[in-house]
Amino acid sequence: MLDVEHDEYAELRESVARFAREVVAPVIGDYYERCEFPYDIVAKMGAMGLFGLPIPEEYGGMGGDYFALCLALEELARVDSSVAITLEAAVSLGAMPILRFGTAEQKARWLPRLATGEMLGAFGLTEPGGGTDVPGGMRTTATLDGGEWVINGSKAFITNSGTDITGVVGVAAITGHRERGGRTVPEISTILVPAGTPGFTVSKKYSKVGWSASDTRELSFSDCRVPEENLLGERGRGYAQFLQTLDEGRVAIAALSVGLAQGCVDESLRYAGERVAFGREINRYQAIQFKIADMEVRTHTARLAYHHAAERMLAGLPFKKEAAIAKLVASNAAMDNARDATQIFGGYGFMNEYPVGRFYRDAKILEIGEGTSEVQRMLIAREMGVPGA
Amino acid sequence: MNIVVCVKQVPDTATERKLRSDDKTLDRDAADGVVNELDEYAVEEALRLKEAHGGEVTVLTMGPAKATDTIRKALAMGADKAVHLSDDALHGSDALSTSYAMAQALKKIGFDLVILGSESTDARTGVLAAMLAERLGAPQLTLARKVEVDGSAIVIERITDYGYDKVEATLPAVVSVVEKINEPRYPSFKGIMAAKKKPVETLGIADASVDASAVGLAAAYSEVAEFSAAPPRAAGTVVKDEGDGGAKAADFLASKKFI
Numbered sequence: 001m002l003d004v005e006h007d008e009y010a011e012l013r014e015s016v017a018r019f020a021r022e023v024v025a026p027v028i029g030d031y032y033e034r035c036e037f038p039y040d041i042v043a044k045m046g047a048m049g050l051f052g053l054p055i056p057e058e059y060g061g062m063g064g065d066y067f068a069l070c071l072a073l074e075e076l077a078r079v080d081s082s083v084a085i086t087l088e089a090a091v092s093l094g095a096m097p098i099l100r101f102g103t104a105e106q107k108a109r110w111l112p113r114l115a116t117g118e119m120l121g122a123f124g125l126t127e128p129g130g131g132t133d134v135p136g137g138m139r140t141t142a143t144l145d146g147g148e149w150v151i152n153g154s155k156a157f158i159t160n161s162g163t164d165i166t167g168v169v170g171v172a173a174i175t176g177h178r179e180r181g182g183r184t185v186p187e188i189s190t191i192l193v194p195a196g197t198p199g200f201t202v203s204k205k206y207s208k209v210g211w212s213a214s215d216t217r218e219l220s221f222s223d224c225r226v227p228e229e230n231l232l233g234e235r236g237r238g239y240a241q242f243l244q245t246l247d248e249g250r251v252a253i254a255a256l257s258v259g260l261a262q263g264c265v266d267e268s269l270r271y272a273g274e275r276v277a278f279g280r281e282i283n284r285y286q287a288i289q290f291k292i293a294d295m296e297v298r299t300h301t302a303r304l305a306y307h308h309a310a311e312r313m314l315a316g317l318p319f320k321k322e323a324a325i326a327k328l329v330a331s332n333a334a335m336d337n338a339r340d341a342t343q344i345f346g347g348y349g350f351m352n353e354y355p356v357g358r359f360y361r362d363a364k365i366l367e368i369g370e371g372t373s374e375v376q377r378m379l380i381a382r383e384m385g386v387p388g389a
Numbered sequence: 390m391n392i393v394v395c396v397k398q399v400p401d402t403a404t405e406r407k408l409r410s411d412d413k414t415l416d417r418d419a420a421d422g423v424v425n426e427l428d429e430y431a432v433e434e435a436l437r438l439k440e441a442h443g444g445e446v447t448v449l450t451m452g453p454a455k456a457t458d459t460i461r462k463a464l465a466m467g468a469d470k471a472v473h474l475s476d477d478a479l480h481g482s483d484a485l486s487t488s489y490a491m492a493q494a495l496k497k498i499g500f501d502l503v504i505l506g507s508e509s510t511d512a513r514t515g516v517l518a519a520m521l522a523e524r525l526g527a528p529q530l531t532l533a534r535k536v537e538v539d540g541s542a543i544v545i546e547r548i549t550d551y552g553y554d555k556v557e558a559t560l561p562a563v564v565s566v567v568e569k570i571n572e573p574r575y576p577s578f579k580g581i582m583a584a585k586k587k588p589v590e591t592l593g594i595a596d597a598s599v600d601a602s603a604v605g606l607a608a609a610y611s612e613v614a615e616f617s618a619a620p621p622r623a624a625g626t627v628v629k630d631e632g633d634g635g636a637k638a639a640d641f642l643a644s645k646k647f648i
Contacts (some may be wrong), residue, residue: 011465011581019575049577062578 009071012064016072018119019048020079026354028080031213032358037163037206038213040082046117050087055099059111066209066248067310070255074303077259078266081362082213084256089214090114090157091242093247094121097170097190101233101241106192110168117319119167120164124155124219125242128234129155134239140221142173142191147228149175150189151199151221157369162202162217166195169219172238188238192230199224209359249318251313253370254306258332260359260366261299264334264341267356268292272344291340298333305329321383328376331366338363365387390538390560392443393498394435394468395491395505395517397429398459400450403511412606413613414481415511417453419618424459427506429466430566431542433573433590434536435504437469447467451479451491464584465576470534471587472498477595481606483633484512488520490604494597502543505589507532507565518565528558 003009023044031038045051053069055061062068069091077084095114098121113119130137140153151173155161161169175189193200199307203218231243269292272283281287305326333372341356342349349356367373423574435446448463448471451454457634460471472625474494482490495503503525508515510516522529530536533545534553541560546553576584594601602608628637642648 008578011576012578015465015576015581047577050580051579057579063582064578068578085436095436344546 001222008064009068009365011067013071013075013144014328015048016050017078018074020035020076021247024076024083026077028083029353029355032082033212033323033352035207036167036365037086037215038083039164039293042086042117042120042165045083045087045094049116051117052115053093054091055095055111055115059099059107059115060113060262061115062063063110065314066251067307067314070306070310073252073388074259075254076261077256079271080129080213080358081256081260082211084259085159085214086209088249088252088256089122090117090120091339092124092252094160094168094170096248097232097241097245098192101190101237101246102192103229103233105229109137110192110292111168118165120160120163120165122158122166122169123245124158124161124169124171124381126156126158128154128156128218132371134172134242134348135188136175138172138186138188140171140173142171142189144228145225148225149173149228151191151193151226152222155219157206157216157220158219159214159216161215161219162205163215166202166215168195168202169193169346170232171219172242175238178236181271189235190232190238190241193221193224193226197224208365209364210358211233212361229351233363240340247323248313249370250323250376251306251309251319253366254302254309254323256325257327257334257363257366258299258306259305261302261330261333262339262362263297263336263355263378264300265295267354267359268295268341268344271348280386288344293342295337298336300328302333314377321380322377324371324379326372327370328380329381331363331373334359334363334366354366390442391437391447391501392435392444392500392502393447393495394428394431395433395503396450396459396463397425397509397511398422398447398450398456398505399425399511400508400566402426406499406511407618408613408616411606412481413492413616414606417455422455422458424462424473425506425509425511427508427510427566427568429506429573430570431504431506432463432466432468433566433571434503434566434575437571438536438538440620441610443602447472447500449474449491449494449498451475451482451487451494451590453480460589461584462576464587464589465580468572469587471589473589473591474597475591476592476599478601478605479599481609482604483552483609483611484516484520485610486608488517488524490594490599491517492521492524493599494592495521497592497597498576502538502560503527503563505565506507507567518563522563525561525563528562530558530562531565533564533566536564536566536570540606547605549646554568565637586637 049062050066052061053064054066057063073084114121142149142151170190174186176187177184178187199222207215275282308328309322338360342360345356401423404420407419409416446468448468451474498579532547534548535546537544539639544557547556
């Protein structure tokens with residue numbers, strides 16, 4: 001197993017936990033209420049190097065690994081998911097594909113500013129007509145014309161795509177068609193589109209059920225032209241690129257989910273020790289004790305699941321199934337814990353000013369984003385050898 | 390500029406803190422040790438001065454072996470190296486003998502500027518900066534909310550009840566800081582990794598030319614004669630509003646001499 005108590009991981013966890021407690025917790029409720037992106041918190045996250053955790057030092061990163069990122073996500077989400085998803089999307093979806101697949105020039109151009117959080121990256125895969133259904137639901141196209149890609153289409157639910165500090169969006173697009181096994185299939189590639197490129201329009205923020213202090217937008221591309229060299233990695237490799245990106249991302253979302261589940265445990269344990277009903281603190285009632293025990297079990301199990309997936313990832317072993325299991329278990333844990341924590345808090349749990357109210361609103365998306373729970377089950381079954389659809 | 394930051398490991402204020410029944414000294418095993426909060430501001434200020442003027446930041450701590458955690462935290466924030474003054478003979482030292490031992494270590498290390506928090510959250514004597522300055526024959530600039538260095542000149546803003554005093558001196562000097570001075574950074578992962586490779590020199594009392602008879606519990610001028618646990622928190626008083634809630638609340642506050 002990964003040595004999570006190992007000095008540097010433990011110290012990083014402690015450092016981020018303290019940051020979350022001291023910097024995020026006191027103010028995030030207000031940002032959430034106003035649906036406002038917390039630029040000052042993001043700047044401080046950048047100053048402590050969170051955006052550069054898995055990025056090598058030569059690109060201005062911290063020279064850590066993906067597990068370090070997961071630990072940071074968990075500790076942030078224990079207090080608030082909006083800032084956690086901002087970090088997750090910026091690093092896992094924005095920076096990592098450039099690090100993994102980018103040319104030397106692309107890495108040199110983008111990574112130093114992405115690693116410090118001075119600039120946020122985003123990844124445009126999902127479209128209004130489909131998320132996981134690629135290429136079936138994909139309509140966005142990019143065609144070469146005079147040394148430039150001309151992009152047309154739209155993208156939906158793209159995190160970090162419309163902030164003042166958004167620098168670049170990786171856009172998955174159909175760049176042609178290929179013959180494969182006697183069938184003509186779309187060729188998918190990823191193209192880096194700098195923020196502010198003419199023809200690239202960012203719509204206003206969605207009104208969301210949760211993650212209210214994060215930035216999520218619909219994007220549209222109308223004859224948006226970028227240089228040919230903005231192609232990320234090889235032409236036609238877009239599908240393989242985002243499959244790898246999403247496998248890693250699932251471990252990160254599992255970590256974030258575990259953080260939310262743990263936040264529910266923390267809050268419930270504290271509140272149940274203070275709240276008096278029928279003459280006793282409610283933590284003396286078995287109905288509450290069992291709920292808290294169940295919450296702890298879910299959190300613990302989900303944490304082990306994501307640690308295991310991360311361990312395989314870092315060891316270079318196949319981890320697709322483990323990542324899907326971790327994401328499924330952890331998002332369930334987050335949802336169930338949020339429901340139980342809200343129940344323990346009673347009427348106060350339904351108030352936005354208490355963290356559990358935020359946890360409740362933030363939990364549901366974890367069963368949807370980065371592949372729905374149904375998609376996770378499909379992936380797990382496929383990894384077990386059952387035939388594809 | 391050669392800056393030495395004095396940091397102290399203290400029991401976490403969020404946990405229950407106790408004195409030992411045998412020798413009436415702090416029970417360091419009973420609570421988690423953390424960096425004294427004001428010392429984090431001192432480390433931050435030292436790092437900012439180094440970033441602005443160049444030089445080196447050395448962390449100095451006096452404490453048992455367990456205090457290495459505190460040293461590592463300061464190194465993870467960005468300090469360059471550390472000196473750990475650690476010796477069983479130092480156990481139970483009061484503020485006077487602590488200042489003596491620390492001053493001896495500081496003379497050995499050498500410094501242009503010594504920075505420390507204005508007090509610790511455990512003993513809270515708040516006298517160490519003044520004592521160190523006296524023993525080192527250096528000017529003392531205490532309770533700083535701002536520090537500026539220009540060549541060998543140093544100017545601080547010292548907080549007072551009425552605002553602040555501007556105090557000037559020439560380096561080498563001793564400065565103590567208050568929490569208004571800055572916002573300490575959180576250690577980054579790179580800082581945490583780098584801290585493991587930074588040199589930490591451990592000094593016993595002989596290495597620092599500290600006279601054993603002048604330190605420790607036996608040499609302390611002050612003594613804890615007696616102590617008792619804080620009384621358990623009493624049940625609160627509920628004021629029922631029957632049209633006179635305001636007056637009752639005021640009476641209660643007056644009875645406690647708050648108003």
